[in-house]
Amino acid sequence: MRILAAMSGGVDSAVAAARLVEAGHDVVGVHLALSRNRGTLRTGSRGCCTVEDALDARRAANLLGIPFYVWDFSERFADDVVDDFISEYAAGRTPNPCLRCNERIKFAAVLEKALALGFDAVATGHYAEIREDAAGHRELHRAAAWAKDQSYVLGVLTAAQLDHAVFPLGATPSKDEVRAEAAARGLTVAAKPDSYDICFIPDGDTRGWLADKMGAEPGEILDQSGAKVGTHAGAHAFTVGQRKGLNLGVPAPDGRPRFVLEVRPSSNQVVVGPKEALAVAELAGARFSWAGQPPVDAEAGFACQVQVRAHGEPVPAMARVVDAGVDAGSAAAAGARELVIRPEAALDGVAPGQSAVVYVGTRVLGQVTIDRTVSAAPLPAALPVPV
Amino acid sequence: MTVYLDHAATSPLRPAVLDAYAAALRTVGNPSSIHADGQRAREVLEEGRERVAASLGADPMEIVFTSGGTEAVNLGIKGLFWARNAGGGAGAGAAAALPRPRIVVPRGEHHATIDSVEWLERHEGAELCWVELDATGRVRLDDLARALGDGGDVALVTALWANNEVGALQPVDEIVALATAVGVPVHLDAIAAYGQVEVDAHRTGAAAISVSAHKIGGPVGVGALVLARGWDVEALLHGGGQQRGRSGTQDAAGAAGFGTAAALAAEQLAEHAARLAALRDRLIAGVLANVPRAVLRGPAPTGTAPGSASVVRLPGNAHFTFDGCEGDSLLMLLDLEGFSVSTGSACQAGVPEPSHVLLGMGVDPATARGALRFTLGPDTTADEIDALLAVLPGVVDRARSAGLARRIPSLGR
Numbered sequence: 050m051r052i053l054a055a056m057s058g059g060v061d062s063a064v065a066a067a068r069l070v071e072a073g074h075d076v077v078g079v080h081l082a083l084s085r086n087r088g089t090l091r092t093g094s095r096g097c098c099t100v101e102d103a104l105d106a107r108r109a110a111n112l113l114g115i116p117f118y119v120w121d122f123s124e125r126f127a128d129d130v131v132d133d134f135i136s137e138y139a140a141g142r143t144p145n146p147c148l149r150c151n152e153r154i155k156f157a158a159v160l161e162k163a164l165a166l167g168f169d170a171v172a173t174g175h176y177a178e179i180r181e182d183a184a185g186h187r188e189l190h191r192a193a194a195w196a197k198d199q200s201y202v203l204g205v206l207t208a209a210q211l212d213h214a215v216f217p218l219g220a221t222p223s224k225d226e227v228r229a230e231a232a233a234r235g236l237t238v239a240a241k242p243d244s245y246d247i248c249f250i251p252d253g254d255t256r257g258w259l260a261d262k263m264g265a266e267p268g269e270i271l272d273q274s275g276a277k278v279g280t281h282a283g284a285h286a287f288t289v290g291q292r293k294g295l296n297l298g299v300p301a302p303d304g305r306p307r308f309v310l311e312v313r314p315s316s317n318q319v320v321v322g323p324k325e326a327l328a329v330a331e332l333a334g335a336r337f338s339w340a341g342q343p344p345v346d347a348e349a350g351f352a353c354q355v356q357v358r359a360h361g362e363p364v365p366a367m368a369r370v371v372d373a374g375v376d377a378g379s380a381a382a383a384g385a386r387e388l389v390i391r392p393e394a395a396l397d398g399v400a401p402g403q404s405a406v407v408y409v410g411t412r413v414l415g416q417v418t419i420d421r422t423v424s425a426a427p428l429p430a431a432l433p434v435p436v
Numbered sequence: 437m438t439v440y441l442d443h444a445a446t447s448p449l450r451p452a453v454l455d456a457y458a459a460a461l462r463t464v465g466n467p468s469s470i471h472a473d474g475q476r477a478r479e480v481l482e483e484g485r486e487r488v489a490a491s492l493g494a495d496p497m498e499i500v501f502t503s504g505g506t507e508a509v510n511l512g513i514k515g516l517f518w519a520r521n522a523g524g525g526a527g528a529g530a531a532a533a534l535p536r537p538r539i540v541v542p543r544g545e546h547h548a549t550i551d552s553v554e555w556l557e558r559h560e561g562a563e564l565c566w567v568e569l570d571a572t573g574r575v576r577l578d579d580l581a582r583a584l585g586d587g588g589d590v591a592l593v594t595a596l597w598a599n600n601e602v603g604a605l606q607p608v609d610e611i612v613a614l615a616t617a618v619g620v621p622v623h624l625d626a627i628a629a630y631g632q633v634e635v636d637a638h639r640t641g642a643a644a645i646s647v648s649a650h651k652i653g654g655p656v657g658v659g660a661l662v663l664a665r666g667w668d669v670e671a672l673l674h675g676g677g678q679q680r681g682r683s684g685t686q687d688a689a690g691a692a693g694f695g696t697a698a699a700l701a702a703e704q705l706a707e708h709a710a711r712l713a714a715l716r717d718r719l720i721a722g723v724l725a726n727v728p729r730a731v732l733r734g735p736a737p738t739g740t741a742p743g744s745a746s747v748v749r750l751p752g753n754a755h756f757t758f759d760g761c762e763g764d765s766l767l768m769l770l771d772l773e774g775f776s777v778s779t780g781s782a783c784q785a786g787v788p789e790p791s792h793v794l795l796g797m798g799v800d801p802a803t804a805r806g807a808l809r810f811t812l813g814p815d816t817t818a819d820e821i822d823a824l825l826a827v828l829p830g831v832v833d834r835a836r837s838a839g840l841a842r843r844i845p846s847l848g849r
Contacts, residue, residue, distance in 0.1 A: 077772070
């Protein structure tokens, strides 16, 4: 196969490319320039997409003896990932930019360009497995190493995208093994620290970065009854489920800790309450997709496990696709359809904007971007409606 | 088969150059030393300087060797700017009034020039007066005259002799005449022109001219500023004072290699230019006939005599835009087919930027993204041109479909 190996400059994508070369594929290395500040140097282990990363990727490609190019997707990345990240927060939601990048950049814009230029597939260093069912349909599965499993951020891939995706690290038992393999192959990135957090926020200070981009205005913190219990310096600095940094002036009547239940950007308000008020009994959204063949019983409802965070625990749930409007409170447009998920036990700290990825065992069935949640302990009706 | 069509980036070391360079590298001696070893090194150095001077119509004492074209350009521009403003606030920042703050500079210059003048603007109080290009990339002389005014407050004019991207030869005689008429010195960046057209320092009357060895088959890391007798530059590098306006141990081996390349270039100029022009014309005709919607950028070629005023395009340069393509797709596909070419514009971290030269010529940014530059050299053959012409239509087709794919995603939602 003619494979484009996306090489970030890290150890995973370098080893992924090396395995493809060894397997006899015709491999070309491509580094995606995603940042508009490529001239900056990496600080510590954070971030990516700097000139230094491009150089690391180039050196790895040199060692593998494969051609290497840099593709500039910084404009698309700024529009589809960074701006989306900001506008999601501005709307009071909690987005996952890695998932958005896979959905719109790596396995959309990059894959399509690669296919048009004559490649058969795009390979990355993600930890996930692609398998085929008896009929030859491709399925996405968790990586063998659950600790490194990245199937959550790949949950957005469609059947058409999976047909052209290659994940050579999926069956590797651990990251240590990948590092050892990189060292044995003489790759200089063998000991390079992992990148983590959000690549376009290199210092890891997401709140500060958001405040920079969006501005921050002081506002009220309310309890469930609508009473003012404190003030904040900017609503977007909070996420649902957050406990620390609230600095409430009025203690809870029962003296128990309080958590962020809701962020209301339109009125710049943050609502807090006890932990049990975080419990979510149902979540739903209109932006859902299937990672391969859709479940046959999608409309009747099917048993699955749902995971709402990259490294969260999957919990047993029932899911079904319904016509929007059937369920009270649906915000979806008339005629649209929604994926509705009811976890067996209530979930904590689920915020609109997050993605719920649906599994059956190790297989990723699909995902939905959460538009709305139904609380297991609804807020009292007395709570004033924001204007 | 690999075909190298990027001689404007660097041209292969000529065998005779390698011999002279290697022989000189094997000997010891600092040209500034007084002993016999030093004297032998000095001899090698000065012989090289004489050959470089002869190839440029200059006197040996007018040749200041540098570490390459970039240093020569920096020394020519900054050195003249400082010298022209000496005693009038240079070095004291923008607060002190400069007698001659203005630098007149065309759009579409090389980044060595752009970044130097912009640095002077930020740090030294320079005022930049940009001169517009015409649609073929040539400097508009009427706009140059406007920018010069009476010249009283102009430190210098700096301009390319030939544009390194689109191959436009500039009207250097007219540029120098206009500036000289108002008493303003001219620095000419002749790095792309040298070896392909006659670069005659004395006849042109420029105050300073920058050239580089590796573009004419000499070694990388050697260049020269031709600094006319009547002008001085303030130094960039301070130290032993080995040359006019430049300190640092002199590179005898580099001078030997450069001198050999310069002598060969001068000796073979007419024949070389005619040969390149014929290959270039074959390439241009083939591309325009076989690739739909290909547009030649830069002046249409006329004449081949290297000294002739009718020559308006570098004989070794063919530059096109292919609308609907991304330059990086074209580059990759051609590279995978074995052809080394360039988009012509500067890169950051390996990413080609839309060319400021094309933008300066009035080309829209989307079209400018689909640019390719082919630059020919002494080893280029007609068979290589034909091989390129055989694959180029398919490559452009494929790059166009990829360009389209990027605008209309289908696999994503």
